[in-house]
Amino acid sequence: VYFSWHCKIQQGKSIKMALNKFSKWRFALLAAVLAAGAPAMAQHNHGGNSILLFPHLIVGQRSGDLRPQTASSIDEVGREAAVSLFVSAERDNLRFLTEILLSNFEKDIERFQFGYAFDVRNTLWLGRFHNPAGIWNIEHHHGSYLQTSISRPHIVSYEDGGGGLPIGEGVVPMHLTGLLLEGSRGFGAGAVNYEIGFARGPALGDALEPFPILQTSVPGKETFTARLGYKPDETSTTQLGVFATRSSIPVTNPIGGDFNQSLFGLYGQLSGESTRLFGEWFDISNQGSLGGQARTDKLNAWFLQGEYRIQEPLTAYARVERSSSNPGDPYLALFAQFPKSTNVLGLRWDFMANHALTLEYSANTRRDDSQFNQLLLQWAAVFK
Amino acid sequence: MILTASSALRWLQHSVLALLAGFVLCGNVLAQSDALRLVLVASTSSPVENMSALEVRRLYLGVPVTVAGQNIEALRYTEHQAQEVFLQKVLFMSLNAYERQIVTHTFRTGRPKPEELGHVAGVTEALLGNPQAVSYLPEEEVRKARGLKIVGKLWNVAP
Numbered sequence: 001v002y003f004s005w006h007c008k009i010q011q012g013k014s015i016k017m018a019l020n021k022f023s024k025w026r027f028a029l030l031a032a033v034l035a036a037g038a039p040a041m042a043q044h045n046h047g048g049n050s051i052l053l054f055p056h057l058i059v060g061q062r063s064g065d066l067r068p069q070t071a072s073s074i075d076e077v078g079r080e081a082a083v084s085l086f087v088s089a090e091r092d093n094l095r096f097l098t099e100i101l102l103s104n105f106e107k108d109i110e111r112f113q114f115g116y117a118f119d120v121r122n123t124l125w126l127g128r129f130h131n132p133a134g135i136w137n138i139e140h141h142h143g144s145y146l147q148t149s150i151s152r153p154h155i156v157s158y159e160d161g162g163g164g165l166p167i168g169e170g171v172v173p174m175h176l177t178g179l180l181l182e183g184s185r186g187f188g189a190g191a192v193n194y195e196i197g198f199a200r201g202p203a204l205g206d207a208l209e210p211f212p213i214l215q216t217s218v219p220g221k222e223t224f225t226a227r228l229g230y231k232p233d234e235t236s237t238t239q240l241g242v243f244a245t246r247s248s249i250p251v252t253n254p255i256g257g258d259f260n261q262s263l264f265g266l267y268g269q270l271s272g273e274s275t276r277l278f279g280e281w282f283d284i285s286n287q288g289s290l291g292g293q294a295r296t297d298k299l300n301a302w303f304l305q306g307e308y309r310i311q312e313p314l315t316a317y318a319r320v321e322r323s324s325s326n327p328g329d330p331y332l333a334l335f336a337q338f339p340k341s342t343n344v345l346g347l348r349w350d351f352m353a354n355h356a357l358t359l360e361y362s363a364n365t366r367r368d369d370s371q372f373n374q375l376l377l378q379w380a381a382v383f384k
Numbered sequence: 385m386i387l388t389a390s391s392a393l394r395w396l397q398h399s400v401l402a403l404l405a406g407f408v409l410c411g412n413v414l415a416q417s418d419a420l421r422l423v424l425v426a427s428t429s430s431p432v433e434n435m436s437a438l439e440v441r442r443l444y445l446g447v448p449v450t451v452a453g454q455n456i457e458a459l460r461y462t463e464h465q466a467q468e469v470f471l472q473k474v475l476f477m478s479l480n481a482y483e484r485q486i487v488t489h490t491f492r493t494g495r496p497k498p499e500e501l502g503h504v505a506g507v508t509e510a511l512l513g514n515p516q517a518v519s520y521l522p523e524e525e526v527r528k529a530r531g532l533k534i535v536g537k538l539w540n541v542a543p
Contacts, residue, residue: 048496052487088494097494115494120448120455138492146488186447189438234447237485273476312478350480354487382487384497 054084056144056380064372080104084142093117095125101142106160110142110175112213122183128213129180131173132195132227133243134280135267145380148276148317149346150360153303154339155282155323159208171299171335172263172284173201173247175210176223190232193241197225201247204334208249221248229267237276240268251290259288259331279304290330297329305344313351319344325367332367341365355381421523422469424536430515432456435536441475443518444498446489458498459519461507470520473539508532 060078082103089096095115101108113127132138136156140147152158157170178199184191200211201223211220229241244264251257262285269278281302288294301323309315321342325332332338346360360376424440426432431452435443443449449456461467471477477485490497501507507519508529518535526532 048499050490050494050496052491086491088490088496090494090496095494113494120450139488141491143487143491146484146491191447235441235445312480353479354483384487 049089050086051384052086052143053383054086054143054145054380055082055383056378057081058150058376058378060374060376062372062374065366065370066372082142082144084110084144086141086143090117095123099142108160109213113180118183121185122181125180125182126178128175128177128210129197129199131176131223131225131245132180132182132197133172133174133225133245133263134227134265134282135239135241135269135278136280137174138195143382144378145354145356145382148307148315148348148358149305149319149344150358150376150378151344151362153280153305153319153321154342155301155303155321156280159202159210169207169335169337171208171332171338172261172282173208173210173223173245173249176201176225177211177213177220178223186234189234190230191234193229193231195225195227197223199223199225202249204249204251204331205253207334209252219250219252221250223247237271238269240266242266253334255291255330255334257288257290257292259286259290261286274309276307277304286329286331293330295330297326297331299323299325299329299332313349315348315350317344317346317348327367336366338367339364340367354383355379420465420469420539421537422466422473422520422539423523423526423534424518424538425511425521425526425532426518426535427511427515428531428533430511430518430533430535432518432535435518437474437536437538440518440520440536440538444475444486446486446493446495454516457514457517459507459510459517460498460500461504461519461521462500462502463504466520466522469539474520504529 058080060080062078080103082101082105085100085102087098093116095113095117097111097113097115098109099111101110109128111127111129113125113129115123115125117123130137130141134156136147136152140152144150155172156174158174159170176197176199178197180195180197180199182193182195184193199222200220202208202210203219203221223245225243225245227241227243229239231239242265245261246263247261249259249261251259263282265280265282267278267280269276279302282300284299284301285296286299287296301321303319303321305317305319307315307317319342321339321344323338323340325340342362342364344360344362346358348356348358350356356379358376358378358380360378362374363371364374365371424435431454435451439449443456443458461470467479471479471482475482486497489495499510501510501519504521504525507521508531511517511519512531520538523534526534
């Protein structure tokens with residue numbers, strides 16, 4: 001019953017509709033049940049549970065060409081307050097994990113997975129999971145503290161833009177609901193890891209709308225996703241790999257239509273004692289009809305982020321993002337905030353135990369060549 | 385001028401004394417650190433007989449480690465000095481970097497983090513209750529405990 005609430009609090013008339021679907025009391029009850037129930041489930045010699053709480057606060061200021069903001073981006077005042085609750089438990093071969101996000105822009109069950117572990121390395125999951133497209137989306141999830149930067153690269157933005165992403169909305173599926181087989185096999189000091197998923201993907205309404213768990217009225221269609229990676233040393237985060245996702249996306253907004261999105265990509269990460277360099281490259285093809293017009297459009301996008309730990313508590317970082325697309329692409333025309341160029345500079349200060357203060361500046365150029373700059377300050381933490 | 389010079393002299397004397405006291409205290413702490421012999425321990429009923437530093441590193445960073453077909457679990461002894469030596473000399477990481485890496489691992493996979501225990505008695509009890517668990521402890525503490533065996537030497541510098 002409780003999982004039929006999928007809610008995005010949006011502006012205007014959507015608020016009323018969203019509130020009808022969602023009760024914050026039920027949501028709080030669910031969170032309490034999960035927090036109290038997981039330890040009880042894990043009272044076993046070979047089991048374990050984890051409860052993590054990731055709060056963050058962002059204040060920001062923009063200058064330049066300021067377009068109307070979406071509900072999920074930083075508002076005109078420039079504030080975002082959010083907390084992500086993560087609960088996991090395992091007993092023998094059975095596993096469970098969930099991640100619930102509460103913010104001043106949205107309340108959502110971001111991940112909700114039941115798993116069966118064939119062995120210590122391989123697990124079959126059923127539920128709502130993050131699309132393993134690349135490295136960013138499955139390393140950080142909605143835990144802002146875990147990512148060095150405040151913002152996510154635009155190409156891996158969440159569908160609704162929330163969770164530490166102050167700009168725009170995602171153009172590729174980041175949340176899927178269905179089956180996910182994931183695992184690894186060790187080779188000497190290294191390992192090959194894989195993920196294969198078959199799931200319901202998003203529909204295209206005002207934005208991409210992920211298929212909500214146990215709410216079958218949303219017309220998500222089949223999505224296939226896979227990722228194959230290699231780590232030369234399992235104790236290091238250095239890795240490289242390939243990934244692909246194919247989604248059939250129905251259009252539910254007045255434009256109408258139905259199209260297939262094919263995505264192929266590469267990712268890599270090089271980690272040193274005080275440095276980290278990582279990036280992802282995406283080749284995306286949208287094929288089908290949008291607004292009664294059959295066409296195929298291509299989007300290429302990549303980002304590269306470098307991090308350098310100046311001293312133990314201070315880390316400087318920079319990120320470059322670029323994308324190229326057809327100027328007349330009707331799909332991308334729905335995402336006015338999606339940039340063709342972004343340069344990010346930031347400084348993170350880790351203090352006390354598991355707290356971080358980050359200052360970030362970015363210069364952005366949209367696809368129509370309009371520009372804006374953004375300055376963000378974030379406090380993020382993890383309580384465990 | 386005389387008063388000022390006298391005050392300055394007293395200030396200098398106090399500063400020198402404070403510095404000397406600081407050196408003595410620091411030297412004492414460093415000597416304690418050098419004297420610490422850190423070992424990997426398990427219950428005497430554990431299948432683990434010997435574990436290399438590389439395997440310990442893999443285990444504490446969330447990589448599955450099996451011995452005799454059993455998955456080995458890691459326990460963290462969070463007493464300040466022992467933990468610092470373990471992180472710096474065995475995992476080659478700061479506490480912040482380690483915490484971030486294991487939280488990322490848990491957040492991604494749902495697998496539990498190593499259990500944290502602040503007292504030797506708690507570590508001993510947990511090891512005796514779970515033969516698949518290992519932990520690091522100062523060697524002198526292991527000698528006092530019953531039912532534990534040393535399965536690896538992690539840091540061993542004579543004073």
